[in-house]
Amino acid sequence: MASTGQELRRKLRENSIFTTVGVGDALMAKIADQTEHIDGILTSGFAISAHQLGLPDAELYTRSDNVYVVHNACAVVNKPVIADIDTGYGNAVSIIRSIQEFERAGAAGVIIEDQISPKRCPICVDETNSILPVEEAVGKIRAAADGRINQDTVIIARTDAMNPEEAIRRAKLYRDAGADLVQPISKAFNTKEQMREFVKSVDAPVSLVIVGWLEQLTFEEIEYIGPKIAHFALATVNAAHAAATNAVKHIAMKKTMRNMPVEQTNHTRLVQFLGMPAISEMEAKYLPDEKKVFGR
Known part of the structure; x- marks a missing residue:
């Protein structure tokens, strides 16, 4: 069974950078769990939508769909699981029910974003979705912090603000509302230096999803930026898609499993x-x- 919020907090204190891998099902979660030097598991909204529905990450799955994946992942792993719970599936009142559902499923932490619902993943579209008025977004974080069953459950507040100054402003407000970590989106920044400035300015631990241009950074460059958590959110779904595509193409052409072009x-x-x-x-x-x- 997955580790608790208390264990996640302990590991966050110990690790210079807490490394997670994004997964969309229990099999990928189990692979990450049994791989040395991976600290935790992120149930990624992108990966869940891809693995479970074969669709893009546009909040096309329900809260129950997401909880089901998190529950199955938590049942077969020992490392802490951080659940991507999108917009929290409603307003500040709804989010209390949401965070409790994910806690009961076994999540040690959750990520909540400030887009309007239904959200659209920034890496799926050229232009990001609208974000909530800051007062409403702050209320949702405050409700999540007050409403969680276990006060050790880690709350990560993500802002999709595209302006770096606005991202910093919102991150500080979410921190004050009860978020344990804050998380920007990679599209809001163009350079490592800009991201480093965000980390230095928010006065809170930062969670960073390594997608888009960040995927080309070395570990030393990620260290330079200075996040507390680095989520390699798309690693398994991208690799699985490429490997499965090549395997199926080989069978289509050769009608045999011999000499498969990917490792089996x-x-x-x-x-x-x-x-x-x-x-x-x-x-x-x-x-x-x-x-x-x-x-x-």
């Missing part, structure tokens, strides 16, 4: 990774001997 996990190894040995142990412990029951 051995079936026995995959079954073991998924946990079949533990299932077999439980069967031996709890199920009657089939020979005695069925006479064979």
Whole structure:
């Protein structure tokens, strides 16, 4: 079962940069969980929409759809899970129900953004969506902070403000409203120096999604910017799409699995990774001997 908010807070204090990988299903979450030097897991809205619906990240899935993915991911991992809960699925009152649902699913933290609903992921469109009036956005963060079941649940407030000065202003207000970390979008900045200035100005730990132009940065450059969390949100969905596309094209052309152009996990190894040995142990412990029951 996934780690708690208390454990996430402890790890955030210990790590210079807390590294997560974005996932859209339990299989990818389990891979990230069993990979050394990955600190936590982000259930990415983009990845969830892609993996579960085959659609772009435009809030086309419901809160229940999102909670279902988070619940399944949390059930098979030990590392802390941070859930991308989009706009919180409603107003300040609705967000209380939302954060509690994700807490019950096992999330140690949540990311809440200040776009209007339904949102549109900034990396899916040329122009970002409208953002809420700052008073309403602040109220939503305050409601989330007051309404969470466990006060250790980490709240990350994301602003989609495109103007760096406005992003800083909003981040400070969200911090004062109860956010534990603040998060800008990469489109609001053009250089590492601008992002570093944001981190230095907000007087709060910063969560940073490594997408767009940030994907070309080295780890040393990310360190220079200075975030507390670095989310590699699209790593698994991008890799899975490329690998699966090449595998399916090979079968379409060759009608064989031989000489696949992408690496294949051995079936026995995959079954073991998924946990079949533990299932077999439980069967031996709890199920009657089939020979005695069925006479064979």
